Amino acid sequence: MEIVLPKVLSGEFKKTTKTLEIAGLEKKLMSFVNSRFYGEDIAEYAIHIICVHPKYDSFFKVNRPTYVINKDVIVEGIPVTIYKRFDVKIKLDFEEFYKSNEEEGFRIIGTAILFTLKNIVYPKTIKDFNKEAFYKDIHAFFCEKEN
Template identity: 50%
Template sequence: MKIQLAKTFSKEFDKTTKDSDIEELEIKLQSSLEKNDYGHSVVDYLIGIICVHPNFDPFFKPKRPSYVENKNIKLEGFDVNIYKTFSLDIKLNFEDFFKSDKENGLKMVANEIITTIRDLKYPAKIKDFDREQFFHDLNCFFEQENLI
């Protein structure tokens, strides 16, 4: 299974290392979980991370978790196939995350991901996905990285 962290940050973050910090976390996370088998229902697990200036909050609300089993779409003239993709969004507090150092920023990300996934109700279409093992492995990864 492939896991991705998709960032939506406001312009203020252009002068920080937050973007590269999360990319680094994503690479480690992918490396840690890519060989694990959680079933056949989810091939891509996408976690959207939203952190925008409070003025833009109304425009960047976390979306409900969604699952796409198989869908073809056109993007900028290209055909793209979305296959067995589950996605969810988390939202971080702008002031806290913006002011945090690398370690504390990543701890905020890890804690929000764990809290969201712990309480998550997956869509009924997802039949073959070992939720408990995925959560356990995710939790172990964050513990090993000293983020929770």
């Protein structure tokens, strides 16, 4: 299974290293999860990180998670097949994340991801996915990062 962290950050973050920090976290998380198996139903797990200035907040809603079993789409003129992809969104507090250093930023992201994973309701179409093992591994990853 692959895990990705697509991000939506408002323009203020161009003056920071947050984009690079999230990319680094994604790479570490990917290599951590890559060797593990949680079942056949999810091939790609996308956790969208949203952190925008409060004036743009209303444009970026956190909706219910989505699951796509198999769908062909066009991305920038290139045909792409989305296969067994689960998408969930988390929203970070703008002020807190913007002012954080790298370590605090990881803690903020980790706390938001763990809270979301603990409370998530998976669609009934996902039958073969060990959500408890996935949560425990992600929890271990972020606890390890803190030490």
